[in-house]
Amino acid sequence: MALFWQSAFLLSLAVAASVHAEMKLDCRPGFVSLVWTESRSRADPSLFRLGGCAPTSTTARSATFNVEFTDCNFRSMVTGSQLLYTSELTYSSDSKGQTLIQPVVCIFNRPKDYFPITYDPVFETSGQSDLIFHMALMNDDFSGPAESTHFALGSFIPIMARVEQNSHQPLLLLMEECVAATTPQLHPDSNLYNIITNKGCLTDSKRSRSRFEPREMSSEIHLSLQAFRFALGEEVFIHCKLVAWDPEGLDATKKACRFVKGHGWKLLDNPAFSNLCDCCDSSCKSRWTRSTHSGHHGMAQNVVLGPLTITEVSINLTD
Structure with a gap:
């Protein structure tokens, strides 16, 4: 009941x-x-x-x-x-x-067969089609939902974000901003841990082995997030701003970048254009003024994933 x-x-x-x-x-x-x-x-x-x-x-x-x-x-x-x-x-x-x-x-x-999608809004996009955003904890190879929401410090937290495009033109899914918090709602005094900042820069990859995994399809993005020392033993919620965007409209504000030790910032979708990530250590702003006539368009939505728990367990990690 x-x-x-x-x-x-x-x-x-x-x-x-x-x-x-x-x-x-x-x-x-x-x-x-x-x-x-x-x-x-x-x-x-x-x-x-x-x-x-x-x-x-x-x-x-x-x-x-x-x-x-x-x-x-x-x-x-x-x-x-x-x-x-x-x-x-x-x-x-x-x-x-x-x-x-x-x-x-x-x-x-909870239904026994419930897939752990934590936010499922539906939006109209200029009358073309509905966009439905999903974000979920996955197993190690991203082939299915996670069996546990507990992760040892230093292990990887596999996170999948996806947009259902239906009949909409192909869109590229990006994670624009992500933070961890101890509450399902963010407040001005919330204690936060920055994961992705500056319009798509995986800031956490500068201090850990967190990384974006190679894409299998444009409408999904896979993040292997190394479990961090934040709110150990407490419930943690991952708050992200997801963006479904025109694949031809990437710029300094619409991108997915991670830091590779010894090589600097690299663009996930086309490393040849990694110069779009040069702003990750400063402030990422577009050089262009967008309008409805620019040909680039998409939809953004805030989503929440959790709760998950990070526990302090001794793990021997090597690069």
Whole structure:
């Protein structure tokens, strides 16, 4: 039986008479129903948002949402035997300075055959086709999902990112930015470990053996991330900005670079153009001004992978 839970922790609340508010959450396989009601409200129900979605219906004192988990910026995440879907109910009124952020969490028993994709948003791209982004922990040869989310310090964490292009023109998947954190959401005071920075530079490869693996297809990118000394024994989440981009439109801001000891920065997709990585030790900016007429286009989306745990185990490593 599916389980559900609604968080009662208000991160920020300035809506008048909010103590009289009630949130009813009904989590079902594939979709969720949420009703926010206030008995003495000064809020405008039409200004409530669930993720990026407006209410399905409103009354003078309530906002109702009936949506699928593929909508409204819901994030999916596997933790042990559970499958979680998370989003936020928000309210903002610029005229009165009223704000609300209410976490929304649905928890289900993890299906036995569930593939650990942690974020599965669907986006329209100029009416051409849907793009669906995936990111997952894999086994050592990237042939299937990982059997464990625990990794010894110094071992490799195989990470696969993929974009489903459907009938869209071929796109190249890139990891633009990635950081590790101890929370599934990033906050201004979050403790972070930088993995990929500066528009596609695998910064971690300068201090470890982390590397991008050779591509098998343009729509996937494989990262062998060497387990790092960060939050040992704690739950760790990998936050990445994935970009699906025109393969002919690579430049200093759209690339995948790793550092090779003794050789410097190398471009994954065409080492002959590794000069695109020269900015990795400074600041990577495009020399060109893009527009809708440039012929280069794509889609970017933030994704979250985890939790995983890094444990301190003595491993003898050699290059």
